[in-house]
Amino acid sequence: MLLASLVEPSFGLIFWMTLSFLAVLFILRKFAWKPILDGLKDRENSIADALNEAKKAREEIATMKAGNEALMREAREEREVLLKEARDIRDREIAGAKEKAKAEAEAILERAREEIRNEKNAALAELKLQVGELSVEIAEKILLEKLGNDAAQRALVDRMLKDAESRLS
Numbered sequence: 001m002l003l004a005s006l007v008e009p010s011f012g013l014i015f016w017m018t019l020s021f022l023a024v025l026f027i028l029r030k031f032a033w034k035p036i037l038d039g040l041k042d043r044e045n046s047i048a049d050a051l052n053e054a055k056k057a058r059e060e061i062a063t064m065k066a067g068n069e070a071l072m073r074e075a076r077e078e079r080e081v082l083l084k085e086a087r088d089i090r091d092r093e094i095a096g097a098k099e100k101a102k103a104e105a106e107a108i109l110e111r112a113r114e115e116i117r118n119e120k121n122a123a124l125a126e127l128k129l130q131v132g133e134l135s136v137e138i139a140e141k142i143l144l145e146k147l148g149n150d151a152a153q154r155a156l157v158d159r160m161l162k163d164a165e166s167r168l169s
Helices: 002-007 011-146 150-168
Strands: none
Touching: none
């Protein structure tokens, strides 16, 4: 019977159930739904903020990536410029060293040629001196041998005087 009375709706039962429902609804609205809805709204705002932050972070990363690429490009260009300058300096140094070596070699060759000429001239002068001394010795020996007597000496002097007179006239 108790079960039968609970199953049959009556005005009092409906009234108290409605009143209980409204009380529970009021209590839930005041103490549960508002905090739940506020929590959901806060959660939604934090998710939106996180998405905005993530978007900003992606944009910053893209900006940084573009900046890094620009810096890398600049660094590569600067490296190329430095390498070109280094190659130019190396080429100039090598060319300068070659020119210097060539000039030194020419100077050494010129000094060697001058020394050779000087030695040659000295050797020729020495040879002339020795030939002259040798000629004088030979002439002296020949004259002593040919002109060993007075008659040969007088004949030679007469002949030389005639040659000198013929040249003067």
